[in-house]
Amino acid sequence: MSQLPQRVAVREVGLRDGLQSIAVVLPTERKIEWIRREYEAGVREIEVGSFVPARLLPQLADTAELLAYARTLPGLSASVLVPNYKGAERAIEGGADLMIVPLSASHAHSLANLRKTPDEVVAEVAKIRAARDAAGAKTLIEGGVGTAFGCTLQGEVRVEEVLRLMQALLDAGADRVSLADTVGYADPRMVRELFGKAVEIAGERLWCGHFHDTRGMALANVYAALEAGVNRFDASLAGIGGCPHAPGASGNAATEDLAYMLASMRLDTGIDLPALLALRADVAGWLEGQSLHGTLWRAGLPQTFDTHQAARAA
């Protein structure tokens, strides 16, 4: 059996990747409660929003306020998505710990979604890096390579192209890179192979795996990535998020299900599962009528769970 990482970070992206695909605008005080309680439950990395124009995503218009709040929580890494240079300026100004610059390895998706080619995004990252360094800011830059396993618009995305773009991001000054299965096309074999190669190239700068559960394989893909040595995963509470073109389809891996799988596997996440489930129940109430996902909230923790935890602590 492969050596699995002993400590695994779960990064909550529900406030960004989740809420951006839900029409309801959650009030800022709810989001602050969400951040606070998830922090109290032991989550130490939260993507609080996205610096996009508010007219495009009114759901995320309060990102600066959330970032300011998140910065008050000791030891929390607060990240934001920045689709361009302007967004990066706001992230630096707001003192984000990390900003994620999305790049789509699919040309077609990149043009449709970002209105830039992938190589234009790489050039933008170089500019962002220069601005960050000039400002003497500590905000880390993560290049997030999306549609890394295929694309609904373009179809196949070649492994060589994904790895080339990842290397280009690193060369342009990204501190971290990550790979995302944006549309739920990955399977464990693909994940093991692509992440295996990515780890060879990027080493510890390969930061995160991001898996959508569109075809039920998010957790299987996490397991495959763990085997490749990846020790950080994006997830969203209640599995919110996902593709607007597939109504009802699952979104991201559900944070609570992911955290449970990792804990059951005796990998340390620092997360208090009952507290996370209690928060999940309240968020579900706030998002009533929206499409939520996950299994643990219904099935509950197994009877044997405490025994496992005790064994791990021993």
Place this chain on the structure above:
Amino acid sequence: MSQLPQRVAVREVGLRDGLQSIAVVLPTERKIEWIRREYEAGVREIEVGSFVPARLLPQLADTAELLAYARTLPGLSASVLVPNYKGAERAIEGGADLMIVPLSASHAHSLANLRKTPDEVVAEVAKIRAARDAAGAKTLIEGGVGTAFGCTLQGEVRVEEVLRLMQALLDAGADRVSLADTVGYADPRMVRELFGKAVEIAGERLWCGHFHDTRGMALANVYAALEAGVNRFDASLAGIGGCPHAPGASGNAATEDLAYMLASMRLDTGIDLPALLALRADVAGWLEGQSLHGTLWRAGLPQTFDTHQAARAA
């Protein structure tokens, strides 16, 4: 990366494990259509029912008729569940290719569910083996070790006990043994470890993995078992089945999702996925109002699927 089996068998158990937990009695002609169309879609192993008294499970009262029909399909392995000696006599009489004798590794569950201790079940298997041999019948005997990863009644089930009972089944004359996560307590690490040990003991007589999706890990667990060398998995169309104590909880791995994952991983199952999805849609209609599961029926096959298949064939 571990060497994965190149060819993987999917055994449909929806007609038994699925329908036994659904109150609706599906008419025999529907079940025959289900068997026929799943066979036409390439599935070559189907558990058609269970030889239990009809008063206990009226849904499965037509098992003998289904078995007779299944035997007319060339190359199909028709199996039945037999909870005791009497059931085994009927399976032999009906010419089943294989009979599955369930044993629960949890003492508490065994007493509650089968009214026998696990070791009494082992003794029953020895009697069944003697009867099978005396009849000169070809019906294979599979000892199915359930609650192999824990139990809702008893809590922990020790690995040593699971392996001891598996060995005892083999010694008593079972031709095959399998392991089941009856209540959805398994995680990929547990699966890799337990199946790894089971393969060491039973070799090719370790026949099948059976995973419930109660906590969303069925496919992740299948992947872990594949890595341990297991090449046969139970699944039920639309994921029906599951635990009567957790309403709405997922049942088995969904056949269509499992077959898709395996195909995406370029492992050969012989299954025609569009045909399987068409059948799934009709079965969903027959079971309207029941709790169905799975993701592929909604998300559809990815655009890249044909490319993958072509690559596999090349």
